[in-house]
Amino acid sequence: MKIEVSEGEKKNDSQRRILLVPFFEQAPIKDVKVELGKALEEIGFTGKSNDIRIVSMPSIKENFCAVGLGKREKYSIETYRRALSSALREIERTGIQSVIASLPGVDGSDLETFETAYIAETTLYKFSKYKSQNHDTPEIKEILISGKSDLNSALQRGQILGKSTNYARDFANMPPSEGTPSYFEKLARELKNVNISVIEKDKFKELGMGGLEGVSRAAKEPAKLVIMEYKNSSDKPFAIIGKGIIFDSGGISIKPSAGMQEMKFDKCGASAVLGVMKALSEMNAKVNVIGLAPLTENLPGGNAYKPGDILRHYNGKTSEVITTDAEGRLVMADALSYAVDKYSPKAILDISTLTGACVTALGNNIAGLMGNNGELISKMLDVSSKTWEKVWNLPIDDDFREQIKSTVADIKNTGGSQGGAETAGAFLENFIGTTPWLHLDIAGTAWTQEKTAKKEYVGKGATGFGVRLLTEFSIALFN
Incomplete structure (x- = not known):
């Protein structure tokens, strides 16, 4: 699996990728496309801890994974670890193999990038070498973390x-x-x-x-x-x-x-x-x-x-x-x-x-x-x-x-x-x-x-x- 920091939107088939976006409970759904905000409101997404919703939006040719982090005052980096890992499991079940991940923006980009890389590696781990047939869903092949190139050191450390x-x-x-x-x-x-x-x-x-x-x-x-x-x-x-x-x-x-x-x-x-x-x-x-x-x-x-x-x-x-x-x-x-x-x-x-x-x-x-x-x-x-x-x-x-x-x-x-x-x-x-x-x-x-x-x-x-x-x-x- 490839994990890297991406400063801009990568050009690939948007229907074969998914945008992972974290939200706090009862916080305004903003900084996302209007269509996504409306869709999340319609399905009752409020950002409760570990509430994971995958939304496919053919009208704008995008897939979204909304990740609930719970109330901001109760948030910790462990909240993010658990929510991110649950989201990656859900995404894996869809068969989508490319993820663009936004960071919560709470604990600093270095720590959050490190945790994203670490959690991705440990969450998507499989011990299947003794199975005669692989019945698992297609694996996620790449995760792009939205951020600047100066986060590469934190990413590498998390992967290691x-x-x-x-x-x-x-x-x-x-x-x-x-x-x-x-x-x-x-x-x-x-x-x-x-x-x-x-x-x-x-x-x-x-x-x-x-x-x-x-x-x-x-x-x-x-x-x-x-x-x-x-x-x-x-x-x-x-x-x-x-x-x-x-x-x-x-x-x-x-x-x-x-x-x-x-x-x-x-x-x-x-x-x-x-x-x-x-x-x-x-x-x-x-x-x-x-x-x-x-x-x-x-x-x-x-x-x-x-x-x-x-x-x-x-x-x-x-x-x-x-x-x-x-x-x-x-x-x-x-x-x-x-x-x-x-x-x-x-x-x-x-x-x-x-x-x-x-x-x-x-x-x-x-x-x-x-x-x-x-x-x-x-x-x-x-x-x-x-x-x-x-x-x-x-x-x-x-x-x-x-x-x-x-x-x-x-x-x-x-x-x-x-x-x-x-x-x-x-x-x-x-x-x-x-x-x-x-x-x-x-x-x-x-x-x-x-x-x-x-x-x-x-x-x-x-x-x-x-x-x-x-x-x-x-x-x-x-x-």
Whole structure:
């Protein structure tokens, strides 16, 4: 799909294009052709939020899409995101393939152009590579944003971030037999200006990575720790670790079969890190970021790790396995402590589909945020408020730390059902030393679930949650 800024009206068949025009509720319908204003009044269009009306006007040989933004005093950029994405879906159903989009003119042309490009990319994303026949409606082929050429930089940035989000969604949506650690490595090696190194499974034991070694014992696909380094700043690096459980059966503590197909999404943390590295490199961002993805299946088998096992992690701490279905924190422990030891980062962040408890606490639209540094937490909350990838700060205190103490090891890999999100965070806290650290639990937000808010720019399947948030956070951290 082509997206570009257009200063003038492009000469093409007006019957094969559509003009997208946003309106506020109860505002005068002006700055449009008289015929359109009359037509909108006749069909009762008032500009209510997310009211989308497509009007074909043969008399002036034009098609229009009127987009309701609601009352101006309640408007936010998220209002525009949702309305625009709904409008693009409606336009797509008509089969019209060329869109000329006007901007709301509220938040500044740069931001609105950026959002238009980003939302267009994420809204019109499809994961259809496994369909034998394409039954989808014709795709929109071009979007022309009405504006001046000085908006091209904002447009390009929005497209990069949208495409990078979709890159992450592609890997997360892949079936587990094909979206393997080796395939992840292949995708990582395709990134421009990103140095790739890989620690293979046969090195885990030698390096003392007992969590990765234990969880991967019964895996058919060779496990890996993929390391991606993008250095475009002389500052100390910021490390991002993404959980990459290719498929989580629960291991010997096997999950119920109902809904188990969704456990291909347990690699969404690693997918997000992949998308972040792609975005930063293509933006030529002035940052120094290292992404690490511990990748393995969690399967049962005669050689699988077992409840009651004690694993020794990279930093020497030991953990008692209470359940093999709390495997994510075990592999993340090794990746976190390795990153701290090898790279001495200025800050470290992990992102993972870690606990059902976080979903119970915060639902499907807000990720859990924990950490040991108030300044980092505040910065993350600020970035979240702008990107609308929402997070909520949860506590880690001594009561949660007490819950994960073990009588036979340093800690155990679950503290029970009470406060499960926080005890998982308390577990990971053991592997970051004194490094400023943030933990994001995206178990509720990584893919669309029953209570996911209706956002057309998210769609079904993997959401790509975290790509935009962590890209913007990384840039803010170095500015």
